[in-house]
Amino acid sequence: MGSTLRSRNPKGGGSLYFNYKKFHSIILMALSDAKYKFLFVDVGAGGAGDGGTWQKCNLARAIASNRAGLPQDRNLPNDDEPIPFHIVADDAFALNMWLMKPYSHQSQDPTEQIYSYRLSRACRVVENAFGLLQMRWRFFGTTMQQDIQVCKKITLCACVMHNLALQYCPLAGTDVDYEDQHHNVVAVIFRVVFLS
Structure with missing residues (x-):
């Protein structure tokens, strides 16, 4: 998934970093695990949406050429396959053998609606990871004034620090969105542990 980070237009940047939301930005493309840890980040593409950025990203190329080092197939609980x-x-992403996305058509049957709903809830994990990143480092909520290359380095460093914070100051179950006993999502306003 991608997150748009506001930046000033670099000298000679033209419309390269101007996005459809009508401001200049770079894109943070990230893959996270279920515990909000970033497993992969690619920073710095400009202008294109998530799907276009994904096509150019190093992880997409590594997966397509079988060099990504994805984990081996595993059995699900109570299953032998x-x-x-x-x-x-x-x-926004193109469907692939290793990429799942919700059904895009409006006339979904009940089974497709359940699938799309559950998959969209799974996507909230990376969205929450982006939210945690922005809450820890508030400058992501403003326009970064540094040169694009410096913005990329700052963003990469913040992602590393985000992972360290999760490792050394784990989140409680109620610090982020969670399911109640009836499987309803309880949206949480982030209560983030800050490193000092």
Whole structure:
């Protein structure tokens, strides 16, 4: 999934970093695990949406050429058939053998609606990871004034620090969105542990 980070237009940048939301930005493309840790980040593409950025990103190329080092297929609980790992994404991404996304058509039957709903809930994990990143480092909520190359380095460093914070100051179950006993999502306003 991608997150748009506001930046000033670099000298000679023209419209390269101007996005459809009508401001200049770079894109943070990230893959996270279920515990909000970034497993992969690619920073710095400009202008294109998530789908276009994904096509140019190093991880997409590594997966396509079988060099990504994805985990081996594993059995699900109470099952004896190995299942491959998949990346869960939103509708902006192209469907692939290793990428799952919700159904895009409006006339979904009940089974497709359940699938799309559950998959969209899984996508909230990476969206929450982006939210945690922005809450920890508030400058992501403003326009970064540094040169694009410096913005990329700052963003990469923040992602590393995000992972360290999760490792040394784990989140409680109620610090982020969670399911209640009836499987309803309880949206949480982030209560983030800050490193000092």
